[in-house]
Amino acid sequence: MNDPKTDAARPSEAHPYRIPPQSGTGFRLSKGDILVVIDPLGEQVSDLMAFAADDQQEWLSSGRTFDYNETIYLTSGHKLYSNRSRVMLTLLRDDVGRHDFLLTPCSTETFELLYPPGTAEGHPSCFGNLVQAFAPYGIQPDQIPTTLNIFMNVLVDEKGKVNIGPPISRAGQRLELRAEMDLIVGLTACSAEGSNNGTFKPIDYFIIPAGTRAEEG
Template structure:
């Protein structure tokens, strides 16, 4: 009998760091609905190789990533394959929210010590030797970014509902950072947890 994988919960406005082996499947779950999760990944054996939005858009020829698409590194190697997508809308255009995001876009900014996805990723990835300047554009899971005909982007509430999932198979050994997003505008005005678990490579699904 196969044991169920351990379910982890990322509290609102926080993050987690962990590793994946090639073939492991990362399952990201919107526990309560309308909650974004920022994901960043690095090659476990070479911290200079990371998840690249530009390469991913180039090779998939779309900005709307879903089941069957491959996510590439800055060195053009596959890092993840999307195996299951319950929502069908994620963002890979915008960078993780940071202190500067709140100061520039959402005054009065961080006077109240507002947490951010960038700072949470920095903290989660620091034990693996990842420096802040190595964290580029993240895959913003469940984030609903609308692009109009002029190219202007608008952040709308996520369309994800409670329990919906994204499954990503690791195509190499990885270091991963994952958050429960800290930006009010990205999450329908509230902050909620993100759940995840890992299905080990070779496990029947």
């Protein structure tokens, strides 16, 4: 696990952190930091979860976020809310425009219930990777709710049916998220074949510290 705050050679736009395929990581964001999540090869989902750093009973809530933004499709300008109705993150630059906040991170049970027999055993999962990412912070598996599934292409038709298509993200495209409070974040390179057009690729990220981007003041 990396901690950007204590890393002597801080990763940057030119040299981001790389999350290997089917794995995950956890780190802190300070209020005002901008997290840049990049799909380096294209068509790769990254699940994100966040808890308030000063009280881990406050967590990123899909339901509050849908309620207050009045949309299920979130993009630049939308604010992501906690279960306590406080803004945790603001979406800034969004090169892709299609992310999911309906579905839970893939887990052993996802592969048991939705994939061909035999898929589940030993299969890495975003849920398992988030459990590992959050463990050093004392966050328990049962605290992990619906994640923001960056670059995940989930469509809901007029009858409510949920269809997962290949991500529309292309190599090098990004989503930027500004932390609006101090956060503990878990981030993965998604492990589910069906969400990533059949292949497993890495996810890159770096953090622009609060106050260092020109237009942020």
